[in-house]
Amino acid sequence: MQSLFKEFEKILPLTEKESELIESKIRHLKIKRKGLILQEYSICSQYTFVIKGCFKMYGIDDKGFSHNIQFAAEGDWIADMGSFYTQTPSKLHIEALEDSEIYQINQPDLNWLFEEVHKVNRMFKVISENKFVEIQNRVLQNFSSTAETRYLSFLAQYPQLSNRLPNTQIASYLGITPEFLSKIRKRLSKKA
Amino acid sequence: MQSLFKEFEKILPLTEKESELIESKIRHLKIKRKGLILQEYSICSQYTFVIKGCFKMYGIDDKGFSHNIQFAAEGDWIADMGSFYTQTPSKLHIEALEDSEIYQINQPDLNWLFEEVHKVNRMFKVISENKFVEIQNRVLQNFSSTAETRYLSFLAQYPQLSNRLPNTQIASYLGITPEFLSKIRKRLSKKA
């Protein structure tokens, strides 16, 4: 539980008893590369904390193409918040990009914790707000710049991820083809 | 307060006393067309409920171009949630597109209500979640389709707005130039 509590304590310190209550509702599991923890049309019933490894959240369009909308690595939370909170079927998939290790808490247990440990409520409010700001910044940035600029800010914002992820996944996140990302990378390497 | 409470009651019914407490913290005001209720670099200190009229929320890119990221009309809430909750400077503007009438509640008063009237907490959680889902759907849709498809789904999703808004504003929301929207509209009218 170390890594999880470390993240929590960034927001609010917990008492011994609060930690125990949280611990009692959390399960620890390992997911193999390419394993799915959420599939389209099913309800997102788990909130996931990444201990080790890396996940992508993506949607599939009418033409069958996948589009990454978010990554989650060590210390990140991931869930389709819409589906989780409203308990309606998701339009998204969440898949492990590497062999991974996670904590999960399910919807009823989290609601129970919201009541019992008031700090959990506040912590998840902060988590949700951060996710919102992140995605809103993406909307703005996707508008306001060329693919090259977006690639550069992705590199700046997620230096760890950019080394770990295959370029195909990054291209899908940037909303371009892998071929075009290749073109950009060549252009940039010439400049340097 | 009628319209505001009607919206609230969609989520949760309120007692007489709860309504009074909420009412005591809310101020009513009129905003002229082109009036700003939020400006870049200032902190978003007010959560706004639209009684009458219409607003746009937009960001300005490095080249000085505006990009609409959200509209709000009758019955909608609008605020830069990131700035509001973290009390940090906003990167966005919120501007009236028509002469409008609104309710506003400021950050300390809302926090006070969160404590005093527990239902307010739950209501704003629902409001935030809905906003999140909306913006996440936008990210997905912006990826997955041509401007024509996006325009058609905008028409389907916001039929009221599409009649009221000038096409320049819709183009800015779709992430295209007004000229290209014009082209699309011509193409569509030929098909029909």
Added chain:
DNA sequence: TAAATTTCTTAACCTAGTTTAAGTACAAGG
């Protein structure tokens, strides 16, 4: 360790969307 699959790159050709410019039609405000 070999076979199979996925990843990355290059290049030629194609298209969705931009830019610039010019003209028309309203609407708003003094």
Added chain:
DNA sequence: CCTTGTACTTAAACTAGGTTAAGAAATTTA
């Protein structure tokens, strides 16, 4: 009521990014 801006359209030239195809490199899996 006139004037100034704002909104809408068209068209020609242009560019960012997509498509297809094919070969080389790297990683998985058997």
